[in-house]
Amino acid sequence: MVGRGLETKTDLELVGIVQGGDRRAFSELVKRHQRGLLRLSLRFMKDLSLAEDVVQESFIKAYEKLAGFEGRSAFKSWLYQIAVNTARNKIREFRRETTDIDKVHLAVDAVAETTLVHGSIADLLQKEVEKLPFRQRTALVLRVYEDLSFNEIAHIMECPYDTAKANYRHALMKLRETFEKRQELKSWTADVGGFWSEMNQYVEAEG
């Protein structure tokens, strides 16, 4: 009966129950948000086991800090803020290893570029997004893949609204520049339903 009761409660109500000392309510919060958090973490970590670590650490940190959560923002935004910071710290921890991996990837890319037909736009996009600075990548991921508003993104990134928007816009501009510079990609992407022309329209409209 208790479990069934918890399922119907809102995130804020569950937070209140956890703050009152009932860990079972936190279990319900984990069930609700673990999938979304894993998807977000996987975008930054690129490795499922590392992404799982980020999810676990994020929930532990959230539990530790829950007494200070006042509900001024949505629990999801607060949790995502913790996850983004945790992912950033993890990336810093593994920077040396990640750099080595990147070098290997770049070496492979040099060969692969001549035979782009064998690649997919998804892989290529992912690689270009990975090259973006962390804040720009965060804004892009949260806006495009998580479909969050700039207000929510600003809260998660702990920056003003305009900064969140600027980071997103700069990410788009960089992607556009990269793809425009590479002529072979320009003709290649033209086959994919005018993807970049749509993107250019958006960047110009927003500008």
Added chain:
Amino acid sequence: MKKTTPLIQWHKTLRSEGDVEIPMDPAYYEALHDRIMSAVAKTEMKPEPWYARPGRLLRAPWRSWFVPAPSSAPSSRS
């Protein structure tokens, strides 16, 4: 209206092209949930910091430093 159409198209295209694959098996999420909760069981919730609520901040002992001196107080220039 002109701004929204490209945005929606752009979102759909970029999302479909760049979606990450996450496990779909419910058993995977049950295992992940159990792993998280076993770690949480060993964790203690930290008490709320004293400065977390404005009311407590106002009652802080050093607050008097911010309170303007009464007009009757002697000026430092004199």
